[in-house]
Amino acid sequence: MCTNDFICFYDWADCRLIRRIDVNVKNLYWADSGDLVTVASDTSFYILKYNRDVVSSHLDGGGSVGEEGVEDAFELLHEINERIRTGLWVGDCFIYNNSSSRLNYCVGGEVTTLFHLDRPMYLLGYLANQSRVYLIDKQFNVVGYTLLLSLIEYKTLVLRGDFDRANDILPSIPKEQYDSVAHFLESRGMLEEALEIATDSNYRFDLAVQLGRVDDAKAIALEVQSESKWKQLGELAISTGKLEMAEECLLHALDLSGLLLLYSSIGDAEGITKLASMAKEQGKNNVAFLCLFMLGKLEECLQLLIESNRIPEAALMARSYLPSKVPEIVALWKKDLQKVNSKAAESLADPDEYPNLFEDWQIALNVEATVAPKRGIYPPAEEYMIHSERPNESLVEAFKNMHVQEEEDVHEEDIHDEELTNENDTVQEVLLMQKIVA
DSSP states (O other): OBOSSOEEEEETTTTEEEEEEOSOOSEEEEOTTSSEEEEEOSSOEEEEEEOHHHHHHHHHTTOOOTTTBOTTSEEEEEEEOOOEEEEEEETTEEEEEETTSEEEEEETTEEEEEEEOSSOOEEEEEETTTTEEEEEOTTOOEEEEEOOHHHHHHHHHHHHTOHHHHHHHGGGSOGGGHHHHHHHHHHTTOHHHHHHHOOOHHHHHHHHHHHTOHHHHHHHHHHHOOHHHHHHHHHHHHHTTOHHHHHHHHHHHTOHHHHHHHHHHHTOHHHHHHHHHHHHHTTOHHHHHHHHHHTTOHHHHHHHHHHTTOHHHHHHHHHHHOGGGHHHHHHHHHHHHHTTOHHHHHTOOOTTTOGGGSTTHHHHHHHHHHHGGGTTOOOOGGGHHHHHTSOSOOHHHHHHHHHHHHHHHHHHHHHHHHHHHHHHHHHHHHHHHHHHHO
């Protein structure tokens, strides 16, 4: 019995209330087993399980029913946000067509679309010996669609946990349905089993990645040869610590940014050198510049900026790292800027002509000459802590501080020598006075 606001389930043999559920019910569909029921409302439907044994033990034990009935009489298994037009049960599989003209079936809460209907239709029934479900339209035209009974039985057995019988049924399911079976297993959290059954390479790759099975994913990637999959596999290899495989994957994917991250993280100078050449060939100047900069090849960095027509950036970099190259690049900058704005070109200052405009210019040149021989030397990673503890100051500041310290040391030595001289003079005067007194 139901109203607009609730539905009541009764045991008609004894005329006893079993359970009252507050929901606006439009239709009700019972499974043949009597253990499953679909309650359809205006906007969704609910699949409930009837706990027959719980109800019997409660009533036989003399438990009170009350206005709501037996509390645990029904268990909500699934709620699907679809409006049902018509529906029916086949075993533990609920078949229905919805208001969007789709013919679906639901097993274990997973909804699968069988067909998209071109007009409103109504379910007539399912013939198991033909594995077909039949529908009729308003003009009494009957249409049948295939729904494999073996597929329904397999999914039902999996839901019941009877995997041995499910595996016995699997060979009777056509191979083209295996991916559908795999998706069902994935939805149940059975990724290993889904990977064993799936046939589509892309889907199998995704499952292998989810499982962290790098070797299986690599075998599939070799078969598919997709840059996106190589990149995805490279990220997985890095996260699992398989750096050699990660390098191979990133090379296949031509993922230069990923390779830069990998090589710089492990301190592979040779790899960074190769990557710089590769990036130049592919026109990835940003990656090439970073590689050259990390290697200390500053002259090549400048040349790359000039070739990329980034002359202002080259001039600024030269001022910071290679001051001896500034006059040369300023000349190029003037020549290039002359084409656009001659007045602006003339305003550019050359340090050879105006050294007074460049603070600590001579010191910067001295620093460059001092540091240049050390740029190609790459200290081992184990010395990182030693270098990290150095003062956070520029080379120019360090150079200036070094000279100040040297001057202070010289000044202290002069004072010390003067004090010694004064002490000697005093001693000689005392000795002379002693002789006179004697």
